[in-house]
Amino acid sequence: MTSVWVIVGYGFREAVRRKMFAVVVVLTVFFLALFWLANHYVFRDLGSIQPPADVNVDTRTFAGAFLTGLSMFATLFLGVVLAVFLTLGAVSGDAERGLLQPLVARPIGRSTLLIARFIGAGAVCTVYVLVVYFAALLITGLTGHWWPDRILWPGVELAGGVLVVTALSLLGSVLLSATANGIAVFMLFGAGLVAGLLGSIGHALNSHTIKHASTIASWALPFEALYQDGLRMITEKASGLTGFLLQLGPFGGAYVHGWGIRVWAVGYVVAVGAVALAAFARKNL
Amino acid sequence: MPDALAVRGLAKRYGSVHALKGVDLQVGEGELVGLLGPNGAGKSTLVKIAVGLVRPSGGEARIAGAPAGSLAARRALGYLAEMFRFPGWYTADEVLELHQRLAGSRGGAAERKRLLELVALADATDRRVDGMSKGMQQRLGVAQALVGEPRLLLLDEPTSALDPVGRRTVRMLLEELRGRGVSVLLNSHLLSEIELVCDRVAILLGGELVAAGSPHDLSRPRGVELETDEGVRRVEGATREDAPRLVAEAVAAGRKVYGVRVLTSTLEEVYLEAVGGETS
Numbered sequence: 134m135t136s137v138w139v140i141v142g143y144g145f146r147e148a149v150r151r152k153m154f155a156v157v158v159v160l161t162v163f164f165l166a167l168f169w170l171a172n173h174y175v176f177r178d179l180g181s182i183q184p185p186a187d188v189n190v191d192t193r194t195f196a197g198a199f200l201t202g203l204s205m206f207a208t209l210f211l212g213v214v215l216a217v218f219l220t221l222g223a224v225s226g227d228a229e230r231g232l233l234q235p236l237v238a239r240p241i242g243r244s245t246l247l248i249a250r251f252i253g254a255g256a257v258c259t260v261y262v263l264v265v266y267f268a269a270l271l272i273t274g275l276t277g278h279w280w281p282d283r284i285l286w287p288g289v290e291l292a293g294g295v296l297v298v299t300a301l302s303l304l305g306s307v308l309l310s311a312t313a314n315g316i317a318v319f320m321l322f323g324a325g326l327v328a329g330l331l332g333s334i335g336h337a338l339n340s341h342t343i344k345h346a347s348t349i350a351s352w353a354l355p356f357e358a359l360y361q362d363g364l365r366m367i368t369e370k371a372s373g374l375t376g377f378l379l380q381l382g383p384f385g386g387a388y389v390h391g392w393g394i395r396v397w398a399v400g401y402v403v404a405v406g407a408v409a410l411a412a413f414a415r416k417n418l
Numbered sequence: 419m420p421d422a423l424a425v426r427g428l429a430k431r432y433g434s435v436h437a438l439k440g441v442d443l444q445v446g447e448g449e450l451v452g453l454l455g456p457n458g459a460g461k462s463t464l465v466k467i468a469v470g471l472v473r474p475s476g477g478e479a480r481i482a483g484a485p486a487g488s489l490a491a492r493r494a495l496g497y498l499a500e501m502f503r504f505p506g507w508y509t510a511d512e513v514l515e516l517h518q519r520l521a522g523s524r525g526g527a528a529e530r531k532r533l534l535e536l537v538a539l540a541d542a543t544d545r546r547v548d549g550m551s552k553g554m555q556q557r558l559g560v561a562q563a564l565v566g567e568p569r570l571l572l573l574d575e576p577t578s579a580l581d582p583v584g585r586r587t588v589r590m591l592l593e594e595l596r597g598r599g600v601s602v603l604l605n606s607h608l609l610s611e612i613e614l615v616c617d618r619v620a621i622l623l624g625g626e627l628v629a630a631g632s633p634h635d636l637s638r639p640r641g642v643e644l645e646t647d648e649g650v651r652r653v654e655g656a657t658r659e660d661a662p663r664l665v666a667e668a669v670a671a672g673r674k675v676y677g678v679r680v681l682t683s684t685l686e687e688v689y690l691e692a693v694g695g696e697t698s
Contacts, residue, residue: 135519139516147505236520237469237470238495238497240490240493
């Protein structure tokens with residue numbers, strides 16, 4: 134176990150010294166400042182919004198859920214960026230640069246090395262995602278006096294989604310060069326987001342084919358399903374027209390949700406990890 | 419006690435390219451063996467298989483009796499890759515500390531200090547890697563390979579970036595290691611270096627072992643040179659055993675003999691003969 138923590142520390146230090154954290158922290162502070170401004174103006178002007186008398190919409194819930202959904206999307210995106218940049222060159226990239234061989238020659242085992250890189254990157258991304266998620270909740274809660282129906286689980290699922298991307302990026306780092314891996318993971322991420330939006334459109338239009346395609350994409354790329362489930366939970370008690378409008382998206386409900394997708398996501402990470410370990414064990418360096 | 423390195427029938431194929439075609443090679447306890455060959459001969463592939471970085475297509479390599487690539491094998495070896503890099507933000511001392519922890523070495527600060535002194539980097543303990551010259555980094559790489567007092571040292575081109583003084587430092591270090599009983603497989607293009615320090619030499623060509631033996635055994639007689647009052651005369655085909663007779667004949671013929679030299683081929687000539695002038 135000692136070797137695992139040595140490699141975790143090595144990866145953590147690498148991230149700090151490459152100024153990844155500095156860049157991410159600056160971008161995050163910038164995002165949170167803008168997010169506070171958005172909250173400030175939206176909730177300040179909320180009283181001036183006059184929906185028609187026969188339309189029963191809870192404007193505060195709608196605005197709060199919409200802004201929280203927006204913050205969750207931004208948090209997922211920033212978390213994915215961090216995860217990808219922490220892992221995209223962990224194997225092939227470091228091997229090309231000659232950084233990996235001195236480590237692999239040591240009596241630590243390739244599996245230990247890869248698992249340690251996952252633990253290191255995963256821990257950093259999880260802490261980051263939870264900090265940004267709760268900071269955004271606090272901003273919306275304190276500015277607009279609106280709190281989501283579920284507070285903890287959406288954050289946990291958001292962090293879980295980023296862990297899925299971390300595992301995919303580590304697998305990619307074994308099979309692809311760093312640049313190709315970065316492109317591949319971001320394309321998968323984009324495909325997942327598009328599939329999620331497609332699902333919302335499919336449900337709005339009641340299109341069975343689109344809903345079916347979106348469901349398959351959710352299981353194939355469970356980070357998207359976890360994110361969508363998190364969105365569903367922040368307004369799971371909203372009903373009537375407010376709930377219906379929120380379901381339409383883009384930060385609306387999930388159509389694959391619950392413990393099934395959570396368990397599947399855990400199994401998915403384990404399976405991706407197993408493939409990565411097997412590929413790394415056979416890789417010539 | 420098993421050989422520090424025992425390679426039998428080792429083969430490696432990359433697609434249609436045969437990098438190694440059934441190589442046999444042993445490095446005994448405390449032996450310093452030089453591995454020679456043109457670019458693409460399979461030298462680095464052999465070393466990488468021994469370290470466990472590359473999987474062989476056939477045959478086997480064992481380190482101190484353990485299969486190459488196993489944890490037991492890696493515990494017994496130190497390795498300096500041909501193309502390596504340490505993180506630029508680490509100091510020399512931190513690089514060695516990292517490798518001490520990975521190797522399970524209990525040598526602590528005393529070992530790190532001793533290793534940095536061995537490679538003439540005692541003054542660079544706190545210098546960051548990105549502030550070091552290529553030569554300093556290579557010497558740090560040699561120190562890193564020595565962490566944990568390995569039984570076998572695998573050095574892939576350890577002096578390629580060194581100036582003459584740096585090469586001499588590494589050469590003296592290798593001689594000291596041999597004195598301590600450490601086995602070394604030295605992969606290098608510098609024939610003079612190999613000739614000076616190695617007990618045995620193995621020459622690879624096209625993935626096959628084409629010559630092996632001590633530098634002395636590999637050398638061929640190239641005649642005897644006599645320096646007399648008539649000038650320098652070379653007797654082709656003569657050997658060391660012919661020298662007294664040749665001197666006696668010259669003296670009997672009334673010549674004044676000022677010197678006699680037995681000529682043998684250098685390792686460079688042996689090497690060029692073995693590889694047929696091939697460079698890549």
